Amino acid sequence: MGDNTINRTPLRVLIVEDSEFDAKMLVSTLRKGGYEPAFQRVETREAMAEALAKRTWDVVLSDFNMPEFAMAEALQLVQQSKLDIPFIIVSGGIGEDIAVAAMKAGAHDYLMKGSLARLVPAVAREIREAAVRVARRQAEESLRESELRYRTLWETSTDAVLLIDQHGAIQFANPAVMSVFGYGLEDVLGQRVSLLQAKDQNPSSRMIFEDYLNSSGKTPASIEEVDGCHKDGHALVLEVAFSVMELHQTRWKVLFVRDITERKKNEATLRENLEQFRIAREIQQRLFPKSAPLIAPFDVAGASFPAAATGGDYFDFPAMLDGGLGLAIGDVSGHGIGPALLMAETRAYIRILSHHRRDLGEILTLANCILAEDVSYERFVTLFLARLDPVSRVLHYANAGHPSGYVFDAAGKIKSRLKRTGIPLGLQPEAQYGAGTSVPLAPGDLVLVSTDGIEEATAPSGEFFDAIRVVETVRRHRHLPAAKIVEALYQEVCAFSGCASQVDDITMVVVKVRAEGVIADPPSAI
Numbered sequence: 001m002g003d004n005t006i007n008r009t010p011l012r013v014l015i016v017e018d019s020e021f022d023a024k025m026l027v028s029t030l031r032k033g034g035y036e037p038a039f040q041r042v043e044t045r046e047a048m049a050e051a052l053a054k055r056t057w058d059v060v061l062s063d064f065n066m067p068e069f070a071m072a073e074a075l076q077l078v079q080q081s082k083l084d085i086p087f088i089i090v091s092g093g094i095g096e097d098i099a100v101a102a103m104k105a106g107a108h109d110y111l112m113k114g115s116l117a118r119l120v121p122a123v124a125r126e127i128r129e130a131a132v133r134v135a136r137r138q139a140e141e142s143l144r145e146s147e148l149r150y151r152t153l154w155e156t157s158t159d160a161v162l163l164i165d166q167h168g169a170i171q172f173a174n175p176a177v178m179s180v181f182g183y184g185l186e187d188v189l190g191q192r193v194s195l196l197q198a199k200d201q202n203p204s205s206r207m208i209f210e211d212y213l214n215s216s217g218k219t220p221a222s223i224e225e226v227d228g229c230h231k232d233g234h235a236l237v238l239e240v241a242f243s244v245m246e247l248h249q250t251r252w253k254v255l256f257v258r259d260i261t262e263r264k265k266n267e268a269t270l271r272e273n274l275e276q277f278r279i280a281r282e283i284q285q286r287l288f289p290k291s292a293p294l295i296a297p298f299d300v301a302g303a304s305f306p307a308a309a310t311g312g313d314y315f316d317f318p319a320m321l322d323g324g325l326g327l328a329i330g331d332v333s334g335h336g337i338g339p340a341l342l343m344a345e346t347r348a349y350i351r352i353l354s355h356h357r358r359d360l361g362e363i364l365t366l367a368n369c370i371l372a373e374d375v376s377y378e379r380f381v382t383l384f385l386a387r388l389d390p391v392s393r394v395l396h397y398a399n400a401g402h403p404s405g406y407v408f409d410a411a412g413k414i415k416s417r418l419k420r421t422g423i424p425l426g427l428q429p430e431a432q433y434g435a436g437t438s439v440p441l442a443p444g445d446l447v448l449v450s451t452d453g454i455e456e457a458t459a460p461s462g463e464f465f466d467a468i469r470v471v472e473t474v475r476r477h478r479h480l481p482a483a484k485i486v487e488a489l490y491q492e493v494c495a496f497s498g499c500a501s502q503v504d505d506i507t508m509v510v511v512k513v514r515a516e517g518v519i520a521d522p523p524s525a526i
Contacts, residue, residue: 013039017063030123092114170189182231312331314328324387328385346383365432384405397438415439441513457497457503
């Protein structure tokens with residue numbers, strides 16, 4: 001076999017990520033895109049500071065939320081180091097306001113973990129732009145020292161550089177004018193700078209140029225976004241840095257011009273994607289039960305709180321073949337549009353199969369066989385499925401790789417753990433699933449099933465909420481209606497995490513067994 005690394009471009013990558021798996025996915029994507037990454041993964045402030053001090057990096061790829069280290073701190077460390085390293089956020093999904101704030105704070109781009117198609121071009125672009133920024137800074141410093149040195153840098157710059165005389169005519173243009181505007185040097189020398197502006201451009205953009213060219217005295221360096229025009233007539237969006245220089249007792253006005261048309265398109269695409277996420281979340285929320293079923297003697301409530309715009313958790317109360325109370329709660333790996341679609345697909349399969357099959361293990365076996373054809377190797381679904389018989393008051397369940405549920409008695413003691421009876425759905429098409437041991441329920445008993453987002457919620461110190469706190473919280477509030485228990489448990493998690501952004505989706509279902517003759521508040525899905 002040949003050496004696949006011969007034609008790869010070396011790349012030094014600092015990955016700020018608490019998940020070793022996610023870091024490996026990033027490195028794998030870069031390798032597939034033609035890079036040979038030399039990388040280091042860090043997940044604490046101290047480790048990142050040491051990495052910045054000891055090695056040179058081409059790019060920083062940072063998760064947004066980590067148990068012990070936030071993206072804002074990572075970005076601040078890079079900025080404090082005075083190193084011009086491209087900083088790209090790679091996260092499971094964040095709100096539009098947070099994404100915009102991060103970009104304004106200095107992040108160069110934002111990508112989603114569930115869609116890494118833009119990772120390689122984004123890295124290539126930001127590395128090129130970092131090189132341009134270096135060239136620009138060097139050019140500005142060298143301009144004051146030597147015309148010859150400055151000209152050399154201008155000749156190699158990817159930004160168009162123009163020297164304008166006191167009459168507004170272009171007296172020098174570097175080769176990049178051809179790549180930005182399409183004009184040869186002979187086309188622009190001696191022409192007014194208005195040649196490079198759109199004839200019908202925004203009047204405010206034209207005024208920027210006019211004010212700059214007509215100003216007297218020393219003009220402070222400034223950067224403006226203006227409209228431009230390519231030689232072939234298509235519109236450009238330009239980022240223009242205005243400055244002045246003294247050379248051979250002559251005062252020149254200098255324009256450093258960068259074509260940011262593509263960047264503006266990408267920003268528009270980002271805004272559009274965020275809007276699509278908002279719409280997707282609205283649609284997904286409609287898939288959750290609007291209210292819990294009213295089946296005596298059960299008091300039922302459920303809720304889901306996604307970490308991203310769209311989540312991978314789901315809960316439902318599917319109609320069962322024998323008229324029992326169905327209870328399903330699942331967790332699709334990852335966040336974003338992909339997991340949300342897989343969640344909707346899983347919900348549909350479970351609903352259909354529950355109408356035609358009574359055996360819970362058989363339902364999971366058939367659902368797994370179908371889902372395995374539709375998911376890739378990095379996706380899977382954990383699913384807890386139960387049927388509660390309102391006459392015999394017996395809970396039957398099957399658990400496909402989902403965290404254990406709990407059955408508490410009236411005194412708050414754990415009566416039974418509803419453990420896993422098989423692997424997650426989607427991993428092995430031929431997997432067979434059986435049911436767990438049925439649990440007789442008595443008046444006052446309480447059933448809790450949740451996704452791992454509750455137990456894995458973290459405090460600012462990095463400590464997990466864990467299963468012990470879940471059990472203690474339920475015990476303290478077991479006298480409340482099911483909906484109030486759900487609300488209390490979620491509020492407890494929020495208080496524990498210090499109101500920080502959720503790292504994972506949080507979903508739970510609570511079922512209480514009422515005593516005969518007791519009338520509870522109408523149950524609901526929160």
